[in-house]
Amino acid sequence: MKKIIICLTIVFTAISCETENEYSNPSENAKDTVAYSKAGDTEPQNPSNPYDMAGQVHNQIAEHYIGGPSSPPRILLAEYVDGLALQNPDFAMLGNDYMPISLPGIVYILNNSDKTAAEALGTFEMSNSLKQGLLAFIQQVAALGRQNKDYSEIYNYIVSYETGIIAGTALKPEDKKAILTLTSITRYSSYFAKKQKQKPRDRDWDVSVGCLVACLSGTTESTQRAVTKSLVSEILINE
Template sequence: MKNISLGLVILPLLIISCTTDAIDTADTIDSKISGKKSEKGARLMQTLSPENPENVYDYVGKLHNDLLETYLAGNYQYSTIAQISEQVEAIVAMNSDVALLNLETSVPVNLEEIQAIVNNPEAKLDEAIANSSMTSAAKISLSSFMNAALLWKNEEYGAIYQSIISYESAVMTNTEFSGEDKRIILTTSSIARYSLYYDKKPPYDEDWGTSVGNRVGGVSGAIDNSLTAISRSLITGIMISNLVTD
């Protein structure tokens, strides 16, 4: 679309037919513009932080990204859910923050459940929320939040961050939600906030987490406890990322 618009401007000025040289020039200009936008975006990401200290479950998202960083640094070539799960669990066991936070033990990985999320994340999201112990109002709220997250892929992270922390603030002050409602929602939103940050963080720039599947894993796991939310999100997201890049 940018090339076409640029061509329409150049054509009447030169009063000549479109040549290969003209197209190359347009492409070069367009490439420089895109490059400058990418550089600006990278500089902006360096000044942004995904943290929200107001959310008492903020540590869940932070730990999610720390463990993901450790996994990706290992450059593992695992291709099955069982292999990825085993490695993620090993990394979790070695992480000192997990011990310091004294988190509940992660629920054993259900390989079939993870595969079902990989195959159809949207359906499993609806199922997980519907079958949860949350109140009806909380279920509707979390569903709306997750559906909104689907539309954020091409948004700047600053705008995404503001949307999420505004939502979290509304959840924390909602008198209709039970403590369990808030735990599940705020755990989920923390993982979403941090994982979306990772999507935009150079050098990944959306190469990680191209599917909503990792966040659906987070919802599914959050229903049990924080550590399960982290593990299930990581395993699902890594598996889906592998499928996308293969």
Template sequence: MKNFLISMLAVLALSCTNDYAREDSESNFKKKDANSKKNAGLNPENTANAYDIAGKIHNDLLDAYLSGNFSDQTISAISSKIDSISLLNSDLQNLPSYYPINFQEIQGIVDSPEMQLEQIIANSWMSTGSKNCLSEFMSLAALWQNSGYDAAYQSIISFEAAVANNQQFSAEEKRIILTSSAITRYSLYYASERKDKDWETSVGNRVGAVQGALSNSATAVTRSLLAGILSSNTTE
């Protein structure tokens, strides 16, 4: 499994790196791998990702929600709880305001996450290259979910270096991809810590992150949480 993931990462890195940036990206991979091995498995942080804060907020709010032992099952009730918790998080309040949630879209994610993810990315305004890059990353996330977190962490930060160094992606495309990858990285860490065993089976949170990231980082966090919590509830 480890060798397979490494091979898939190489393919992913090439798809997200252009000819002009490839040499610098490979150099960055080596430096980041060497520097991060000491911390891999200890925490999910990657300060090289400018949108890392989205992942941190995601886990902080998820902790707060699960600690409340709420029994709500409906989209509107869970959304209201997330809104209440969000008001107490200073990091989230420092981000641009998140957009109102379309409950029908969230339910669609819960019902058919893979199909919705494909449609969300295909219908976005992003370039073909950035769409392919994000799609391939999200496909690999399902494999990382079943591997050790150390390997997943190394793979994700290498991917993020490739995206950051890609000269063909616009600043907005990088923001969308790196926000989605940050939430994925932190979510996988949360699952690895076994803070909530059902959370590791949830695909909805990653799809919600992508959908929300098309608007802004705060929206990525709230939609990821809502879709993830609802998806987890359906497995209980």
């Protein structure tokens, strides 16, 4: 499959509200998270995130997909990933209201990631500055991946952002859950991408802005759909 090139252009404004800085500047929390990682052997877990299982399940299904005998026809990709997910016992622990995903819907997100991001964020009951901080997080994670940064650097950036979200009090519980689900899947999917680029697999596997927006869109529906939307979007741009 040909790669889909995704562009997301967002203009960020200065944020002056002190009560929201914890969400918009992950570097301020970096000193608290460096202990989690060691260069070269960083694992993707963050036990401080109560929704860490979402990322774990994402990678379980991704490994099952990669390890399969053959890839399904593109037109059947969403149904195939749905099937893998429903066979995974841990997937059922993420919820009990799963609705199958749509391949055309994922393709639309990848080709219209800026519009989809705005629509997804419209469901969050938080300030514009916090929304801008979340979009900045998405862009920065994708940029670190494109720059082929070590996973330890990507991990520390994500966990520092999570630290602010977990400690903060400005978010409603459902919005905090959605963001921490996104960060969990992002942390694990970035780890999975790095593993694909190592031998013996030695293959390109990227996590684009579009993939992260697909995950964000999924979090507004259910944790399970965040997992499957993220994975299907990754497969589409990498195969």
